[in-house]
Amino acid sequence: MKTMAPSDTVAHQSSTAATTAGSLSGWWVVVLGWLFPGMGYFAQRKWVRGALVFICVVGMFVLGLALSGQLYGFNTGDLLAILGWVGDICAGVLYFITRSVGGGAAVAHNVMGDYGTTMMISAGLLNILAASDARDVFLGLKK
Amino acid sequence: MSISHLTAVVLFALFASVVFGITLREELREQVRYGCIAFAWFLGGTVAAGWILYFLNPH
Numbered sequence: 001m002k003t004m005a006p007s008d009t010v011a012h013q014s015s016t017a018a019t020t021a022g023s024l025s026g027w028w029v030v031v032l033g034w035l036f037p038g039m040g041y042f043a044q045r046k047w048v049r050g051a052l053v054f055i056c057v058v059g060m061f062v063l064g065l066a067l068s069g070q071l072y073g074f075n076t077g078d079l080l081a082i083l084g085w086v087g088d089i090c091a092g093v094l095y096f097i098t099r100s101v102g103g104g105a106a107v108a109h110n111v112m113g114d115y116g117t118t119m120m121i122s123a124g125l126l127n128i129l130a131a132s133d134a135r136d137v138f139l140g141l142k143k
Numbered sequence: 144m145s146i147s148h149l150t151a152v153v154l155f156a157l158f159a160s161v162v163f164g165i166t167l168r169e170e171l172r173e174q175v176r177y178g179c180i181a182f183a184w185f186l187g188g189t190v191a192a193g194w195i196l197y198f199l200n201p202h
Contacts, residue, residue: 052162056161060159110145115148115151118155119155122155122159130162
């Protein structure tokens, strides 16, 4: 039977404690990263990653807006529209600002509108992916 | 604003690949490599799908 050395036991216990505490406290990184693209990395002084995520998420969202994409509002009618809203709202403040100024209204005659709608949803999904990755970095689960 | 379909695809692939590389790999070298592969798959997949659709309905 394999036994742990005392130093291993202490290291294991402190690692478990850090993970438990981190699993609770790490959510602020997700919320920060969700609201402000790249901020989850900036808060951990990961400047390059944060800047790249910011550029990509904001760039894709703005490009979607420029292509006359549709920004979904909260609704309970169409399942696809609900999923679209979930994707859109993952963009954080970009979604709230755009909604507040009345942006994101679909333009029926623009053939690139569907591209724009897809890009805005994708921007939100990329943002939430980066926010959850920032939490992993915060917890030490990833470099 | 109006851009070509190819430009839209390239920009989409670029943005998505960068975030994929950052989030799905750890080392810088792996991140760059994965980002490039993802970019190539995005573009290659789109072009391949376009040709498939063309042969399905050439008119």
